[in-house]
Amino acid sequence: MSENTLYDKVWDRHEVTELPTGQTQLFVGLHLIHEVTSPQAFGMLRERDLDVAYPERTYATVDHIVPTADQSRPYSDDAAEEMMSELEENVRAANIDFADPTTGRQGIVHVVGPEQGLTQPGMTIVCGDSHTATHGAFGALAFGIGTSQIRDVLATGCVAMEKQKVRRIEVTGELDEGVTPKDVILQVIRKLGTDGGVGYVYEYGGEAIRDMDMAGRMSICNMSIEGGARAGYVNPDETTYEYLEGRDRIPDGEEFEELKSYWESITSDADADYDDVVEIDGDELEPTVTWGTTPGQGIGISEEIPAPEDLPEDKQDTARSAQEHMDVEPGDTMAGYPIDVAFLGSCTNARLPDLREAAEVVKGHEVHDSVRAMVVPGSQRVKAAAEAEGLDEVFKEAGFDWRGAGCSMCLGMNEDQLVGDERCASSSNRNFVGRQGSKDGRTVLMSPPMVAAAAVTGEVTDVRELERFEEVRA
Amino acid sequence: MSDDGPAETVEYVSGTGVPVRGNDIDTDQIIPARFMKVVTFDGLGEFAFFDVRFDDDDNQKDHPFNEDHFQGASVLAVNSNFGCGSSREHAPQALMRWGIDAIVGESFAEIFAGNCLALGIPTVTASQEDVEALQDYIDEHPDEEIEVDVENEEVRYGDTVVDAEVDDAQRRALVEGVWDTTALMRSNADTVRETAASLPYTDV
Numbered sequence: 001m002s003e004n005t006l007y008d009k010v011w012d013r014h015e016v017t018e019l020p021t022g023q024t025q026l027f028v029g030l031h032l033i034h035e036v037t038s039p040q041a042f043g044m045l046r047e048r049d050l051d052v053a054y055p056e057r058t059y060a061t062v063d064h065i066v067p068t069a070d071q072s073r074p075y076s077d078d079a080a081e082e083m084m085s086e087l088e089e090n091v092r093a094a095n096i097d098f099a100d101p102t103t104g105r106q107g108i109v110h111v112v113g114p115e116q117g118l119t120q121p122g123m124t125i126v127c128g129d130s131h132t133a134t135h136g137a138f139g140a141l142a143f144g145i146g147t148s149q150i151r152d153v154l155a156t157g158c159v160a161m162e163k164q165k166v167r168r169i170e171v172t173g174e175l176d177e178g179v180t181p182k183d184v185i186l187q188v189i190r191k192l193g194t195d196g197g198v199g200y201v202y203e204y205g206g207e208a209i210r211d212m213d214m215a216g217r218m219s220i221c222n223m224s225i226e227g228g229a230r231a232g233y234v235n236p237d238e239t240t241y242e243y244l245e246g247r248d249r250i251p252d253g254e255e256f257e258e259l260k261s262y263w264e265s266i267t268s269d270a271d272a273d274y275d276d277v278v279e280i281d282g283d284e285l286e287p288t289v290t291w292g293t294t295p296g297q298g299i300g301i302s303e304e305i306p307a308p309e310d311l312p313e314d315k316q317d318t319a320r321s322a323q324e325h326m327d328v329e330p331g332d333t334m335a336g337y338p339i340d341v342a343f344l345g346s347c348t349n350a351r352l353p354d355l356r357e358a359a360e361v362v363k364g365h366e367v368h369d370s371v372r373a374m375v376v377p378g379s380q381r382v383k384a385a386a387e388a389e390g391l392d393e394v395f396k397e398a399g400f401d402w403r404g405a406g407c408s409m410c411l412g413m414n415e416d417q418l419v420g421d422e423r424c425a426s427s428s429n430r431n432f433v434g435r436q437g438s439k440d441g442r443t444v445l446m447s448p449p450m451v452a453a454a455a456v457t458g459e460v461t462d463v464r465e466l467e468r469f470e471e472v473r474a
Numbered sequence: 475m476s477d478d479g480p481a482e483t484v485e486y487v488s489g490t491g492v493p494v495r496g497n498d499i500d501t502d503q504i505i506p507a508r509f510m511k512v513v514t515f516d517g518l519g520e521f522a523f524f525d526v527r528f529d530d531d532d533n534q535k536d537h538p539f540n541e542d543h544f545q546g547a548s549v550l551a552v553n554s555n556f557g558c559g560s561s562r563e564h565a566p567q568a569l570m571r572w573g574i575d576a577i578v579g580e581s582f583a584e585i586f587a588g589n590c591l592a593l594g595i596p597t598v599t600a601s602q603e604d605v606e607a608l609q610d611y612i613d614e615h616p617d618e619e620i621e622v623d624v625e626n627e628e629v630r631y632g633d634t635v636v637d638a639e640v641d642d643a644q645r646r647a648l649v650e651g652v653w654d655t656t657a658l659m660r661s662n663a664d665t666v667r668e669t670a671a672s673l674p675y676t677d678v
Contacts, residue, residue, distance in 0.1 A: 016669045017662055021647040025659050027669045029676070037562065039513035048656070053663075054670075065511060079511035086513045120675055130561040130585055144561035144585055147515075148592030149655075156659040157666055162643050194498055195555035198584055228558065230584050262674040294498050294558075314554070314602070318497050411507045411560075432502045432559060439506070439525040 002166035004269040006122075006235055007201050010141045013266070014124045016158055023160040029123035029140075031057060031153050032109045033096070035087040036064045036413070037128030041150035042090040052094040054157040059118055060091045061099040063108045064413045068376050068403035071101055080414065094154075107379020107405040110134040110347040114218065115381055117247025121236040121263035126159055131347045131429065133224040136233030137217035138240055139267065141201075143231040164230070165275035167200045171208040173283035178464040180357070181216035182349060182427070182447035183288040184208065186298040188220075188280060189227040190288075194296040197229025200275070203268065204234050208282035214243040215353040222348045223429050226295035235267040287463055289334045290431050290445040292322030297431075298445070301462045305330050325433055326442050327421075334444065334460045338370070339425045341418060342455035343436075344400075344448055345376030346410040346428035354378075354427065354448040355386050359394040361452035361463055365470075367399030368458030374401040374416070376408040400455070412437020425454035483651035484594050484624060487576035489548030491620040491631075492538050493609035494523070499552065500559035501586065505568040518564055519571030539572065543616040551609045551620075552579035554602070557586025566590045576622040578629055578638065580605050591644050591653055596624045600638045604629075608636065625649045 002008055016025040031054070038060075045052070052058060065080040075081040091098040099105035099112055106112070110131050113119040121139035126132060128150045135142035145159060153159055171184055189196075202224050209217065217234045224232030234240075241260055244250050251259065286300040297319070299305065307330035308319040323330065328337060344350070344358055355377065367373045375395050377383035383405055386392055392402045409416040410428035417437025418424055424436055424443050431443035444460060453463040461469060509521040527537045534540045550569065556579045557565060566589045569577075576596045587597040600608070611631055612620065621630040622638075624645060629636040640648075647653040659666075670676050 013673060014669065016659075016665050019655070019658055020650065020652050021643045023643045023647075023655075025662060025666075027666060027673070029673065036510055040515055040563070043514060050656075050660075053666075057676075064507075077511075083511060083513060123675060128561055128563075130559065132561075146561055146563035146566075146585060146589035146592060148563060148589065152656050152659060155656050156663070157670065158659045158662075160655040160659060162641075194558055195581060195583070198555070198581065225559075225585075228555065228583065259675060294500075296498075314497060321496075411502075413507045413511065430500075430502070430559060432500045434506055434525045435502050437508070 002273055002275050004272040005166050005203060005274065006139055006233060006266055006268045007141060007166050007203065009266045010122055010124065011163060019160055023162050025158050026124060026161050027158055028126050028153050029057065030059065030118055030125045032113055032125065032127035033058060033060045033150070034064060034109050034129065035062050035083040037147050038150055039083065039086045039090065040147045041154055044151040045154055050155045052096065052154045055095045057157065058096045060087060060096050061106055061109050061112050062087060062101070064407045064411070066101065066406040067414050068406050068408050068416055071404055077415070101380070104380050107382065108347045108350065108407055110222065111351060111378030111382060114138065114214070115247070115379060117244055117249035120244065121240060122266040126153055130225045131222050133230065133232050134218050134222040134347055136221040136231055137214060139233055139236035139263065141231060141233065144225065165200045166203055167276040167278060168203045168205060168274040170206040170277065170279045171204065171282045172206050172279060173208055173281055174211065175208055175282050175285060178287055178449065179285050180447040180449065181212055181219040183285050184280065184282065185220045185223040186288040186290070186295065186445065187285055189223065189296050190298045191280065192227055192278065194226065194294050195228040197224060197227040200229050202229045202232035204232060209234055210237070213353055214239060215351040218351065219348050223295065226429055236263050287447060287450050289450065289460060291326060291328050291334055292319060293325055293431055293433050294318065294322070295429065295431060295445060297322055299334065301335055302333060305332050305334065307331070335462055337460045338423065338458060339444065339454050339460060340371060340422040341424040342371055342373035342451050343409045343424055343426040343428065344374070344451050345408050347378065348429040349427035349448050350376060350378030350382065352382050352385050355382070355391050358448040358452040359391045361449045361466065362398045362456065363394055365398055365456040367455050370458050371455055373399060373455040374403055376403045377405050379405045409436050411435060425451045425460065427451045484596060484648040486621070486623050486625065487549065487596060488619050488621040489575060490546060490617060491549040491551055491612035492544040492547035493551045493612045494538055495553060495609060497554045498558055499556050501557060501562050501565040502559055504557065504565040505562065510562060510564050515564065515567040518568040522568040522572040546573065548573055548575040549620040549622055550574045550577045551605060551612055552577060553605060554580040556582050558583040561585045563589045566593055566595055570595060578605065578608060578622060591647060594648065594653055596622060596640060596644065596648055598622055598624070598629060598638045598640050600629060600636050604636045
């Protein structure tokens with residue numbers, strides 16, 4: 001078993017007791033809720049006549065169903081309006097702080113938590129959403145839970161869990177120009193598999209992680225679940241503390257220093273024991289895209305799509321059906337496959353640095369005639385900050401649709417959906433069949449700059465070759 | 475289910491089976507997101523595997539959940555990494571409301587397995603070879619009982635006894651009927667307050 005890792009230390013600090021099942025009752029420092037997975041949990045509480053135990057440690061926003069075009073109430077989608085009203089009523093009755101769209105603080109729950117300083121190192125954080133792992137970027141122990149567990153947390157402030165193993169993922173070296181944290185995590189999942197992380201928490205470290213900003217670390221931790229790991233984290237450091245200082249929920253002065261000394265105390269010791277250690281050579285990575293229908297089916301942009309028969313036996317059937325669905329041929333590279341939609345958004349990649357990097361690529365270009373392209377900022381604050389530095393103009397001038405904040409086309413629960421068999425260059429996290437709202441839709445996962453490049457050329461493109469590509473075509 | 479009373483025990487599930495083959499079957503397949511625009515779990519059963527069961531015109535496609543001889547089945551047999559993807563409890567809720575009481579598979583995604591436990595649905599694992607043999611058996615014998623013995627970690631059918639595994643905490647929770655964690659944890663409220671007070675971030 002692991003010892004003296006951040007995971008061990010945070011776990012120990014939050015352990016309430018051992019339950020008769022052998023599970024640990026773990027105190028929850030921050031419970032984030034949204035409209036899709038919480039209403040049934042509040043319903044269960046009402047059935048049992050229970051109150052929310054720690055409303056002050058609970059925070060709500062609305063993201064999955066919120067429209068990104070016309071947000072006036074009532075929403076045109078009756079089901080969305082009903083879910084929103086239900087959440088409003090639940091948080092009002094329980095006295096829970098709610099970042100609704102009128103506050104200017106609304107957004108995707110995993111963007112909102114960090115940007116307001118709700119997310120802090122050394123906390124336990126849960127949310128009824130599998131991408132809760134995102135908050136691990138701050139050195140929090142953060143994981144997704146189901147609705148019955150949401151009921152548990154609402155009623156008791158705790159969650160029942162078994163302790164997991166810790167795998168250290170060491171990303172060495174320096175990422176090349178055009179290579180992003182998204183490429184790192186897609187390669188991690190490719191290497192370790194979509195179920196390689198089952199039973200593990202991932203600790204990401206090494207030079208490449210150390211040199212990353214918080215947005216990049218969040219992109220990586222975010223997709224831990226796509227690798228089967230329920231949680232992933234990065235040890236907090238100066239980059240973390242600088243990001244946090246001055247945010248709404250972060251105290252200043254002496255109180256900040258006190259908190260910081262706690263944050264420093266829970267980082268993994270230099271001689272910590274891990275259950276497993278894996279190394280990834282960051283120097284070797286190139287922009288990475290998926291060719292299939294699981295996030296583990298990724299390749300470098302210059303690599304050939306594998307023939308199913310060349311894959312391990314247990315991956316062959318999945319690969320065959322994935323290639324049929326995606327309409328891609330083994331032996332091709334993904335570069336050159338036409339796209340119909342470009343989606344820049346999601347809790348993986350819709351923070352200000354993501355939008356900046358994409359805008360840098362878009363500048364001076366136009367969205368290809370055959371492509372509908374949209375930018376969905378991760379939160380109202382990201383949107384406002386992007387507008388303050390003129391990024392919206394860059395996107396709009398190029399022909400992108402500039403939307404309001406929400407989960408949007410990542411999972412197609414609002415009106416932002418693929419139609420028919422459209423192929424989408426997407427900065428989101430899942431390429432499952434049907435994920436983006438059309439069961440015939442085809443998702444190609446990639447980084448924000450790669451989405452921008454694909455939007456401009458109308459095909460999957462190596463962003464590092466965009467200028468040359470345009471010259472050749474001209 | 476009352477707050478203070480014990481949850482029922484689930485030592486054993488038996489019923490006819492239904493095989494759903496394939497690795498990495500994700501929660502978007504089990505219940506597409508558009509069916510989650512609801513504020514209760516009622517009625518989700520009919521949407522289980524919806525997009526792989528029906529075409530655009532709502533005509534049935536080839537899928538075990540559509541086949542007459544699998545109607546009424548309660549033991550689902552699946553392959554590896556079943557239930558990967560989102561944390562939506564809507565997925566096991568949909569399966570449960572379709573009629574599934576136990577799942578036997580090569581492996582399960584963690585959040586999915588946890589959600590199943592919260593509903594009292596065992597997620598039992600067995601080797602690839604044993605699961606494939608079980609799936610073939612069910613295809614040939616859709617009317618035969620499959621016995622999932624949680625307590626003894628066995629799956630039995632015909633003359634075959636399969637060595638299966640049930641996660642320790644899951645087995646204890648189901649067999650002893652302590653999977654209603656709300657009531658369990660509520661009884662420790664004082665200790666919870668002490669733990670909370672000991673954390674440096676709770677007083678700011």
